[in-house]
Amino acid sequence: MPRVTYIDTQSKEATLDIPVGTSVMQAAVLHGIDGIVAECGGSCMCATCHVYVREDQLAMTPAMQPDEDAMLEGTASPRRANSRLSCQLVVSPEMDGLVVYTPETQT
Amino acid sequence: MPADRLVIVGASHAGFQVAASLRQHGFDGAIALVGDEPVLPYQRPPLSKDYLDGKIGLELLLMRPEAFYREHRIEFLPGIRVTAIERGEHRVRLATGEHLAYDHLVLATGARNRVPPVPGVKLDGVCYLRTLAETDALRRHLAGAERIVVIGAGFIGLEFAAIARAHGRQVHIVELTDRVMGRVVSVPTSHFFAAAHRAAGVEFSFGAAAMRIGGHAGRVDHVELASGARLAADLVLVSVGVVPNGELAAAAGLEVANGIVVDEQLLTADPAISAIGDCASFPCGHAEGRPTRLEAVQNAADHARCVADRIVGKPHAYSALPWFWSEQGALRLQIAGLTTGHDQHVLRGDLASGAFSVFCYRKGELLGIESINRPADHAHARRLLGSGRQVTPSEAADDGFDLRAAAMARS
Numbered sequence: 001m002p003r004v005t006y007i008d009t010q011s012k013e014a015t016l017d018i019p020v021g022t023s024v025m026q027a028a029v030l031h032g033i034d035g036i037v038a039e040c041g042g043s044c045m046c047a048t049c050h051v052y053v054r055e056d057q058l059a060m061t062p063a064m065q066p067d068e069d070a071m072l073e074g075t076a077s078p079r080r081a082n083s084r085l086s087c088q089l090v091v092s093p094e095m096d097g098l099v100v101y102t103p104e105t106q107t
Numbered sequence: 108m109p110a111d112r113l114v115i116v117g118a119s120h121a122g123f124q125v126a127a128s129l130r131q132h133g134f135d136g137a138i139a140l141v142g143d144e145p146v147l148p149y150q151r152p153p154l155s156k157d158y159l160d161g162k163i164g165l166e167l168l169l170m171r172p173e174a175f176y177r178e179h180r181i182e183f184l185p186g187i188r189v190t191a192i193e194r195g196e197h198r199v200r201l202a203t204g205e206h207l208a209y210d211h212l213v214l215a216t217g218a219r220n221r222v223p224p225v226p227g228v229k230l231d232g233v234c235y236l237r238t239l240a241e242t243d244a245l246r247r248h249l250a251g252a253e254r255i256v257v258i259g260a261g262f263i264g265l266e267f268a269a270i271a272r273a274h275g276r277q278v279h280i281v282e283l284t285d286r287v288m289g290r291v292v293s294v295p296t297s298h299f300f301a302a303a304h305r306a307a308g309v310e311f312s313f314g315a316a317a318m319r320i321g322g323h324a325g326r327v328d329h330v331e332l333a334s335g336a337r338l339a340a341d342l343v344l345v346s347v348g349v350v351p352n353g354e355l356a357a358a359a360g361l362e363v364a365n366g367i368v369v370d371e372q373l374l375t376a377d378p379a380i381s382a383i384g385d386c387a388s389f390p391c392g393h394a395e396g397r398p399t400r401l402e403a404v405q406n407a408a409d410h411a412r413c414v415a416d417r418i419v420g421k422p423h424a425y426s427a428l429p430w431f432w433s434e435q436g437a438l439r440l441q442i443a444g445l446t447t448g449h450d451q452h453v454l455r456g457d458l459a460s461g462a463f464s465v466f467c468y469r470k471g472e473l474l475g476i477e478s479i480n481r482p483a484d485h486a487h488a489r490r491l492l493g494s495g496r497q498v499t500p501s502e503a504a505d506d507g508f509d510l511r512a513a514a515m516a517r518s
Binding site: 030032046047066 | 131150152153156157166167168169170171172174175178179404405408409412432434439441481482483485486487489490511514
């Protein structure tokens with residue numbers, strides 16, 4: 001299973017084995033990772049599952065769709081070039097080793 | 108106000124979030140989370156969407172896995188009703204006869220389905236869509252149904268209708284008023300959604316009251332309207348809104364008026380009792396301070412965070428911007444702010460293209476923005492309305508006006 005590492009603003013790390021087809025958000029919620037809120041349950045409606053993807057790994061992630069791009073305008077922590085909504089990061093074999101940073105705040 | 112023992116009544120979005128936020132803040136006291144459903148706290152919005160459609164299972168519906176409650180020392184008591192609040196003793200009584208003592212009590216009792224006073228609402232095949240159990244039953248009935256009548260054209264009724272149509276079922280929606288989602292959206296948005304559902308094959312009867320749900324051998328087979336019309340149905344979804352669960356509070360002598368009445372910090376008249384989420388009527392800063400009760404995940408979760416902040420010694424008045432969403436087939440509706448009582452609406456974007464926003468004003472003041480398949484507008488709307496910045500009607504109507512810049516501007 002692809003492994004994804006979550007790092008929060010206190011540098012606390014957690015690495016999860018995530019089944020292909022599960023989103024980075026879903027895996028985080030299932031394992032109780034605090035830095036991801038996901039208020040809308042993964043519908044790309046709320047922008048509370050914001051993560052920063054490690055810059056050199058952006059190419060590993062699925063292409064950003066217009067809805068996600070739009071909702072990233074509404075994140076509570078600043079949007080950066082490596083901002084993604086983790087509900088849209090559906091894990092594929094190519095994403096093994098991905099590192100995402102959770103932001104200061106989601107709400 | 109030291110609160111070493113916290114009891115939360117109601118284990119849905121609001122109740123769960125109080126517990127989770129408290130632990131996040133390092134609250135060290137005891138937390139008991141009492142729910143009357145037999146399952147771990149779960150997310151309700153997907154019930155009428157991906158869960159009903161079979162796209163996700165229970166595992167992805169849960170707020171957190173079971174281990175979370177253990178690890179965070181949240182004592183979750185499933186399938187238990189609280190039968191009384193004994194304010195003098197600072198404890199609640201459970202249906203089991205036991206008591207739970209509290210230093211602070213949070214009422215997150217939510218709401219229940221409004222059941223119309225018509226014969227036949229108990230027939231087999233008459234379904235509701237609020238709890239997991241109701242949704243499971245609805246799914247079973249949907250599998251074998253051909254002709255469906257939906258009573259009530261609100262979010263739930265329309266979300267269900269879209270899924271039922273996508274599964275090839277005949278759907279007829281009966282609505283008492285003259286338009287869909289009339290309580291929450293502007294006229295153009297209503298009309299747009301009704302037209303889209305019609306184009307997908309949904310039939311509507313507006314200004315129509317269901318007088319009787321009929322059947323034989325205990326199973327539903329039709330709905331009779333006040334006009335005398337009979338609509339054949341092997342499945343009826345009743346989705347005519349909810350009633351707040353305020354009885355527990357009222358019986359304990361707390362004020363209940365369309366919800367449990369709380370102040371701007373979400374406290375009842377008893378300083379040891381808060382009420383949050385769907386069951387609470389609070390003075391809403393985004394509605395000129397009027398007593399407001401909202402049925403929304405955002406409201407539940409933000410109320411919960413506000414109460415958690417207070418319990419850990421960082422009290423503040425509740426001020427979060429209300430927002431809502433609905434997914435109906437390919438249509439995504441997002442609403443920021445409260446548009447009730449607007450006297451002017453301005454369209455931004457092209458209605459015919461299916462992607463537009465409606466800016467709602469009252470006396471020239473922007474109250475809220477409805478966005479249909481325009482998520483960027485919604486993201487900007489939340490920023491704008493959250494900060495109290497204004498966009499004039501003529502700016503809103505001008506597609507060349509930079510809404511993003513207006514939202515991002517420092518006031």
